[in-house]
Amino acid sequence: MRRDTFLHGLAALAAAGLLPSSAQAAANLKILIPANPGGGWDLTGRALGKALQDAGVAGSVTFENKGGAAGALGLAQFANMGKGDPNALMVMGAVMLGGIISGKPPVTLDTMTPIARLTTEYGVFVLPASSPLKTMADVVAQLKKDPGSVKWGGGSRGSTEHIAAAMIAREAGVDPAKINYVAFRGGGEAVAAILGGNVTVGGSGFSEFQQYIEAKKMLPIGITAPSRVKGIDIPTLKEQGLNVEIGNWRGVYAGPGITPEQRKAITEMVLKALQSKAWAEALEKNQWTPAVLSGAEFDAFVKKEFASLRETMTKAGMVS
Structure with missing residues (x-):
């Protein structure tokens, strides 16, 4: 042949x-x-x-x-x-x-x-380093006071961070339909919005935020895991009195x-x-x-x- x-x-x-x-x-x-x-x-x-x-x-x-x-x-x-x-x-x-x-x-x-x-990866919520808010408790207090004033930034509508934000609102006694969620088409866009202070709180997987957390440009305030994740020193939402757990596989x-x-x-x-x-x-x-x-x-x-x-x-x- x-x-x-x-x-x-x-x-x-x-x-x-x-x-x-x-x-x-x-x-x-x-x-x-x-x-x-x-x-x-x-x-x-x-x-x-x-x-x-x-x-x-x-x-x-x-x-x-x-x-x-x-x-x-x-x-x-x-x-x-x-x-x-x-x-x-x-x-x-x-x-x-x-x-x-x-x-x-x-x-x-x-x-x-x-x-x-x-x-699988659990979601992390972060604040811009310049934010006057410093903890998830601060975010929840602001959310209760004026739901629309807390601008959540993350992936597309229906993403795990969107679902988690709605669950946090429900846990805080706030109508989830009133949350102000800003959807981005990719992690790069979300990161830019957080670093620029264009959103109040951002959510995504730890891998997307890791370098900015380590550089002190973002302040991590909660992770959606059932318990502390090895190698990630971020308190769970459950530790903070919010019964929210969701994984992103x-x-x-x-x-x-x-x-x-x-x-x-x-x-x-x-x-x-x-x-x-x-x-x-x-x-x-x-x-x-x-x-x-x-x-x-x-x-x-x-x-x-x-x-x-x-x-x-x-x-x-x-x-x-």
Whole structure:
């Protein structure tokens, strides 16, 4: 057989996702990040891309950011670009589920292909260093006095920090519908607003705020974890008398229309990447907690999470 004929056939098999992972090492993978640069999804997607290459299961990885509407804009784009493509992945997570529940977009996750949950991270609330407020108790007092005067800044509507802000209001005896929440399309925009004092309090994952907290440019006042997180010296909301606990997990999906064999192959590639040195370094650097699930377990988890978030958001007055 001529060499060019053999290589052409090999490329066709790889494109169809019918080669074992080792033979797909030179595949060009695409990762759609449904948020603007600088946020948790962006950090996750780029860390995963590096890990895929470090593990030797991808020759190259390209990234595309498409932010807005809690990931709904990126999801709609991925429904087209990822259709039938076994080499395309999209970052997603709890924020996207919340956005789907609150925004009811025309394109949902129902037709997409679940691959794996990667990590979980708890939300952190911070104040600008120049703020006259110094604690969560100060924020709650101001919230009770005048709900609209407290401007909460964070991810898209329906994000975990939005849900947490509504839960804090409810705990404080304030109508969650009265909170003044400002949604940003990406973590970079939210950080700029906080540093500029354009919001009263900001919320996001610790990894997005870490460098600014360490530089004393942001003052952390609470974390949404059930108990203190190792390596993060921030009091929980529960410690401060607010019964608020919510985690922000992140994962990846493939597009619609790929075969079971292709799903198995890309899942194996992702799971191998999660064993790489590059991924271990990303976990440590960003204080992410590994929370790996794949296959039927991940499918079941997403369904359960949808139901749980819908119940939480309904109680917080975010959806009816």
